[in-house]
Amino acid sequence: MTLSDVAREAGVSLATASRAINGSANRVVRADLRERVLAAAAKLRYSPDANAQAMARGRTTSIGLVVHDIADPFFSSIAAGVTRAADRAGLQVTLTSTQHDPSREAGLVDLLKRQRARAVVIAGGRMDDEDANADLRTALDDYRAGGGSVALIGQPVLGVDTVVVDNARGAADLARALHGRGYRSFAVLGGPEQHLTARERREAFRDALAELGTTIPDAWILTGAFTHEGGEDAMRALLRGDDRPQVVFAVNDVMALGALTAARDVGVRVPDDIALAGFDDISTLRDVVPGLTTVRVPLVDIGIAATELALADPSDDVRLTHVPTQVVLRESTPGI
Amino acid sequence: MTLSDVAREAGVSLATASRAINGSANRVVRADLRERVLAAAAKLRYSPDANAQAMARGRTTSIGLVVHDIADPFFSSIAAGVTRAADRAGLQVTLTSTQHDPSREAGLVDLLKRQRARAVVIAGGRMDDEDANADLRTALDDYRAGGGSVALIGQPVLGVDTVVVDNARGAADLARALHGRGYRSFAVLGGPEQHLTARERREAFRDALAELGTTIPDAWILTGAFTHEGGEDAMRALLRGDDRPQVVFAVNDVMALGALTAARDVGVRVPDDIALAGFDDISTLRDVVPGLTTVRVPLVDIGIAATELALADPSDDVRLTHVPTQVVLRESTPGI
């Protein structure tokens, strides 16, 4: 079962067996000996102990991933990218989830540090809340002090390498595209006040419209949770008003889908009575009718990019990988 | 950084430091010493090395999960259950993916064996193909010989503990429910010929109808991939025919959604022109219109159940956890 058994069976020393099996760089084993070792290993069904190897080598072969909810298509697509990139690099992925509680991120990083994961990818967007970020920052500094590397997906606010989604550009492009289709009155389901991704999209959308001479009334910039339910609630609140915008922009697709549910519930038709747009282009949209206008974010690629960033040679300065977005116009915003 | 450092800092032996920090069962450390050790650990920002602990203890704290595609809502929901159960048990999840290639399962189990994962959960259904299963069976036997435990989700064909979904019952219930709504002509998008889950659903559906005196013509039992595209292709083929059934049963929701796409493409309305039903009740359905009739499979619970099964005390005989299913009638099958 152990390498010693293999060595004995092959009649060589432990060291030789080790070299024969992992093909250590400069050290070469005579062909016939290697054959014997390999044969012995096969015969004994030897399986190297990754933990022991990790100890001896001083590094593991695993990379950690932190998400809020793996069942959310946003995160599961990113996870698909991470697993693919890790696989290519010969690494395993340790999946951890906050179960929607951002304050657990720091604890998960600590956990991953104990595993001595080589790198960690954190997939949730940041909040504009120094206290909330402080714990995570400490955990990350700690982790990096131990030799681990980190990549964030979202905003580069923690001094570590980050895959930055061009939210502002995407939201502005979307605003212009909708304006181009003739819309002149807008509402925004804006997500949590302090959620940076939500904020970037919200504000860029508003500002781009302002440049075109269209103002969104404050009452039509609603806040709420970054979830399906959050979108649903916000939409319901919006539709309770006397007046109604021509088009609603939800700062992510999941919220937009919640808004769609709410609209249907109260008998408001999309896009006949009100148009709707989201952000992310999650895979779920493939099956949604009417097709939802959105801004495509290449989620799988982002997972890959983050993994590669985290696995790259350490660098002194903070690296940023910018990811472009692309407006995708569909039936939910046919135009006026 | 290491426990020795902590021990030195606290002025105690390595053993005492170890006991103070992990609170080893029967051995008790005097309060003041424990305090000192804990203080030293905190001061030095000590983080136990999980790999070293694993070596010394002879067991790791991780559990492996094998899926075909983490971005598929079916698997990501199961993964959510697995992570939740693992979290509760104080374990980490190592996520591995075959990227849709079932023949990679055996290799992933070998990998997990090298990691000395405590338990492995395999989430893909089995095929009726002894050759294909042989490799996996060998890998699993090997893994279990090394002390690992396994839980399968699907069919109990490999001699290991399995979470068994009552596919036959669900499909039969669905058949009866549709028959009860007045449908008398049916087609089945049946998935891969040898895929056991697909087969169970397909055959039980057909048999239940036969008992009610309704026969499905062979030409209307189509095979194809177990995917969105598979459903789309099969539906397209079906709709090319001169005649058309009243209702189509796709053996899983992802295929049903593909079928929906195909129907829309060729201008066939669901449910006005043709009714449609799926199986699984994946979370995506929440946002699909018309609401898709399906058979609910509690995916998150299955993930939890499989994890608990894999973590349970070893047993000599094969354990099966049966999971009930439930027909959910929605607008896609309003009845005749």
Next chain:
DNA sequence: TTGTAGGCGTTATCAA
């Protein structure tokens, strides 16, 4: 209750 020391399975250094 505390400390000493051996062992977990590999890798890697250093002689031979």
Next chain:
DNA sequence: TTGATAACGCCTACAA
């Protein structure tokens, strides 16, 4: 090229 042997960081009899 091969083989002893000392790490790697921790746990746990066994002794004190």
